[in-house]
Amino acid sequence: MSVFFAELALLPGGWRRNVRLEADSAGNLSAVLPGASDAGALRLAGPVLPGLCDLHCHAFQRAMAGLTERRSSGEDTFWTWRDVMYRFAARLTPDDLEAVGAQLYVELLKGGYTSVCEFHYVHNGPDGRPYANRAEMSERLLRAAQRTGVGLTLLPVLYQTANFGGVPPRDDQRRFVTATDGLLAIVAALRTAAAGDPNVSVGIAPHSLRAVPPAALDDAIRGLDALDPAAPIHVHVAEQTKEVEDCLAWSGQRPVEWLLAHQPVSSRWCVVHATHLADSEVGALARSGAVAGLCPTTEANLGDGFFRLAEFLGHGGAFGVGSDSNVSTAALEELRWLEYGQRLAHRRRGVAASGTTPSPGLALYQGAVAGGARASGRRIAGLVAGERADFVVLDAAAPQLCARGPDDLVDALVFAGNANPVHDVYVGGTRVIADGRHAHEAAIQVAYRAAAEHLAASA
Numbered sequence: 111m112s113v114f115f116a117e118l119a120l121l122p123g124g125w126r127r128n129v130r131l132e133a134d135s136a137g138n139l140s141a142v143l144p145g146a147s148d149a150g151a152l153r154l155a156g157p158v159l160p161g162l163c164d165l166h167c168h169a170f171q172r173a174m175a176g177l178t179e180r181r182s183s184g185e186d187t188f189w190t191w192r193d194v195m196y197r198f199a200a201r202l203t204p205d206d207l208e209a210v211g212a213q214l215y216v217e218l219l220k221g222g223y224t225s226v227c228e229f230h231y232v233h234n235g236p237d238g239r240p241y242a243n244r245a246e247m248s249e250r251l252l253r254a255a256q257r258t259g260v261g262l263t264l265l266p267v268l269y270q271t272a273n274f275g276g277v278p279p280r281d282d283q284r285r286f287v288t289a290t291d292g293l294l295a296i297v298a299a300l301r302t303a304a305a306g307d308p309n310v311s312v313g314i315a316p317h318s319l320r321a322v323p324p325a326a327l328d329d330a331i332r333g334l335d336a337l338d339p340a341a342p343i344h345v346h347v348a349e350q351t352k353e354v355e356d357c358l359a360w361s362g363q364r365p366v367e368w369l370l371a372h373q374p375v376s377s378r379w380c381v382v383h384a385t386h387l388a389d390s391e392v393g394a395l396a397r398s399g400a401v402a403g404l405c406p407t408t409e410a411n412l413g414d415g416f417f418r419l420a421e422f423l424g425h426g427g428a429f430g431v432g433s434d435s436n437v438s439t440a441a442l443e444e445l446r447w448l449e450y451g452q453r454l455a456h457r458r459r460g461v462a463a464s465g466t467t468p469s470p471g472l473a474l475y476q477g478a479v480a481g482g483a484r485a486s487g488r489r490i491a492g493l494v495a496g497e498r499a500d501f502v503v504l505d506a507a508a509p510q511l512c513a514r515g516p517d518d519l520v521d522a523l524v525f526a527g528n529a530n531p532v533h534d535v536y537v538g539g540t541r542v543i544a545d546g547r548h549a550h551e552a553a554i555q556v557a558y559r560a561a562a563e564h565l566a567a568s569a
Contacts, residue, residue, distance in 0.1 A: 111135065112133045112539045113131070113151040114151055114152050114154055114536075115152065116129045116131065117153075117157075118157040118519075119131070119144075119159075120158065120159050120476075121492070121493050121494070122476070122492050125519070127144065127145065129142065129143065129144050129146065130147065130151055131493065133539035137308055137498055137499050137537075137539040137540065138539075139493065139494065139497050142493050142495055154503045155506060155533050156507075156508075157519060158504070159475070159502045160479050160493050160500065160502075161223065161224025161490060162475075163430060163478075163479075163482030163488075164218055164223040164226040164227065164431070164433050165401070165430040165481070166380070167214075167226050167432055168230070169210060169211040169215075169230070169251060169254070170202055170206075170210055171435040172213065172436035173561065175435070176437075177198070186413075188349070188412045188413060189350075189352070191412055196283070197282070199232050199285060200236055200285065201236075201564075201565050204250050205250075206565060207232065207251065208557075209554075209557040209558050210558060211251045211255070212257055212258055212550075212557065213557075214254075216548045218433065219258065219259070219535050219537075220543055220548065221441050222532050224261055225261030225482075225486060226255070226263070226433075227342075227486055229267060229382070230251055230264065230266055230315075231317060232286065233247055233266070233267075233286065234284060235285070240292065243299075244296050244299065245266075245295075245296045245300055248299075249300070251264060256307070256310075258550070258554070259537050259540060261488060263310075263311045263312070263342060263487055263488060264304070264311075264313075265313050265342070265344050266288075266312075267286065267293075267314075268293045268315070268316045268322050268326065268330050270290075270321060270322055270323060271320065271321055271322070274356050274359075276323055286317070290329045294330065294337075297314060301338075308498070308538060309537060311487045311488050314331075314334050315343070316343070317345070318346040318353070319365050319369065320356065324372065331343065341378070342487035343379050344380040345381060346382045347365045347366055347369060347381050347382065347384055348365040348366055349382075350414060351415075353365060354386050364388055364391060366387060367388070367390070369381070375399075376400065377400065377428075377484055378487070379398070380401045380403045380430075381395060382432070383403065383404070383409065383414060383417070384403075385409065385416070385417055387417075393421075393425045395422070396425035396427030397425065401429060401485040402417065402428070402429040403429075403430060404419070404429055404430070404431055404432070404444075404448055405433065406444050407443060407444060408434035416451050416455040419448065419452050420461050423477075428481040429477055430480075430481035430482035430484075430485050431444035431478050431482070440528075441478075442523060442524055443528075445471070449461060449470050449474060462474045462477070469518075470524075470525075471524035474524065475524070483497075499536060499537075499538055500537050502532055502535050503534040504531050505532070510526040510527045510531065511531060533546060
């Protein structure tokens with residue numbers, strides 16, 4: 111058993127002083143005791159927060175951050191960005207993916223995340239044929255996560271068509287395309303490879319309604335249910351207005367409307383982006399129990415638009431945040447820009463706050479912990495007995511936190527600057543970031559540089 115002591119820790123009911131955290135040998139919290147003694151415990155260096163889950167991530171895209179910003183000859187949109195991303199993905203080798211994944215996961219840990227949901231869709235070789243081991247690329251991400259110590263929900267992606275109505279896939283999508291039984295074989299292989307690892311879970315990600323025909327979606331979910339009826343299901347939906355228009359032309363329904371009408375959407379689902387919702391969809395999505403997976407820095411980078419957060423929260427909706435294309439790896443930046451985007455859209459402040467939680471920072475942080483845990487399919491819902499011992503220790507001397515008491519601490523954390531206040535990070539009771547550093551980061555950076563150079567040279 112490991113025992114930790116925090117002078118100040120954020121529990122589900124709010125900040126508590128002198129908190130004793132006891133973790134069993136499997137890395138689960140066996141006791142969380144406020145007002146306790148520090149006898150025999152490791153005293154933590156500063157205020158303690160529950161770990162956040164990055165609920166939407168494409169790891170390989172970290173290596174292309176900054177390479178997609180130059181203006182093209184025409185109008186730049188999500189769709190022109192996607193063409194650049196496809197060309198980049200075509201060059202990726204298994205070694206590249208493992209190296210980039212490990213680098214990213216170290217950055218995410220240092221940025222305040224303790225776990226990540228990997229929405230992984232580069233399955234095949236450059237010629238579009240599956241590797242001899244169908245799960246080769248997915249297993250490389252699993253190895254990267256296990257090396258770095260980050261918690262992982264691995265979500266192999268089902269991708270079959272280029273648009274609604276069964277439009278055949280484009281040639282530059284060949285690395286993504288998988289038959290439904292092939293996708294389920296990858297899932298089964300990953301479940302075997304990760305068996306017994308409490309830091310890993312496996313689900314699926316039908317890429318989007320435009321990329322997965324209805325019959326294939328039904329078959330994939332039935333197949334997943336046969337393996338694990340509680341496993342998470344993530345899907346991109348309604349990210350762009352063109353997607354909404356194309357869905358209406360195909361089905362007469364908007365994407366979220368169609369999904370809710372044709373699938374048993376529940377709390378095991380994470381609906382990613384959902385940027386463009388009609389009034390009726392906002393409440394219906396919230397009532398379904400699905401988590402809205404919001405990625406503000408990527409959604410801004412791609413020009414997606416603003417999610418209807420105020421209305422969604424008004425209906426009791428659950429949300430979490432993700433790094434998506436990894437133009438940012440800082441959890442606090444996602445929370446900050448989630449609120450700032452809403453302030454710009456509504457021209458008022460404190461949009462995420464409420465009468466019961468007047469601190470927008472606290473409302474965002476606690477909401478993202480709860481929603482991220484639900485989307486991950488793992489027991490990471492905060493500092494509570496029975497959950498994983500995943501937590502972040504802040505630097506008590508960080509300037510932005512000076513003279514800030516519990517009522518103001520999370521607001522200062524989220525809104526008072528970009529200096530990284532993360533001191534230590536624990537995953538399953540094991541310290542994976544110590545005084546802002548990862549034990550393997552130097553070697554991981556060497557491998558990452560080699561991968562980045564290979565990818566740039568083959569451009």
